[in-house]
Amino acid sequence: SHPPVGMEAVRETVVAGGRHETITLQAETSTPRARTLSASFVRECTPLGELPPARRQRKKNEGKARARALLRLDPVKHGQYREAERARKSGAAQRAASGELKARGSRKRPWDEGAVPVDAGMPSPPWKQQARQRVMADLQALEQREEERVAHGQLSRERRTALAPGARCGSCSTCVLLIRFGGTRTQHTGKCETALLSLGQ
Numbered sequence: 001s002h003p004p005v006g007m008e009a010v011r012e013t014v015v016a017g018g019r020h021e022t023i024t025l026q027a028e029t030s031t032p033r034a035r036t037l038s039a040s041f042v043r044e045c046t047p048l049g050e051l052p053p054a055r056r057q058r059k060k061n062e063g064k065a066r067a068r069a070l071l072r073l074d075p076v077k078h079g080q081y082r083e084a085e086r087a088r089k090s091g092a093a094q095r096a097a098s099g100e101l102k103a104r105g106s107r108k109r110p111w112d113e114g115a116v117p118v119d120a121g122m123p124s125p126p127w128k129q130q131a132r133q134r135v136m137a138d139l140q141a142l143e144q145r146e147e148e149r150v151a152h153g154q155l156s157r158e159r160r161t162a163l164a165p166g167a168r169c170g171s172c173s174t175c176v177l178l179i180r181f182g183g184t185r186t187q188h189t190g191k192c193e194t195a196l197l198s199l200g201q
Helices: 053-073 075-097 126-162 173-180 193-199
Strands: 004-016 018-029 036-043
Touching (some): 053 075
Antiparallel strands (some): 004 018, 018 036
16 A cells, blocks of 8 residues: 555634534545545644633633642642742742832833843844834824924913904804805904903803
8 A cells, every 4th residue: 555645634613612623634645546535533622822812811721720629639739839838928928028029110121211221232123123213203293292282272372361352363163164254353243252251251
């Protein structure tokens, strides 16, 4: 008999209650008749790498819980586990009491002012430098837009307070409509929202 050549795997996913996969293996023989052989089997368990992230994390948590349950069933291992946990907790408590544990957020990060990264001597790769430059440019643009917005608001407030009663401000909705459709100042008198506000009406 000749060995099969051209092995290929065809995967079909069947969702029924749980995810079961039927994997079909096909091969063509190198005999004169060139028969196609196939075999299939059902895989009950999908590998963790092929699961979506939420399902993968849940499966890992279930595996850890199962391992802890098996550990509790074995009295020797359970005793060792309890002893290790006790030592870990007491050590953490002692370090906290002696002040070795720093408060969260007290550690200097590379992007803080004055903090030097550990690998300061090694240059960052170009893609990281470009990404950092893009982020800095975006932050500067955001800050500039915010400053312009604050300045514009301040200027508008100053104009409104300096406006004479009954005058046309040119920025309220009534002014905009009258300017767009050719309204005169006499038509606008007494209708400007800013003027009415300045009159206290």
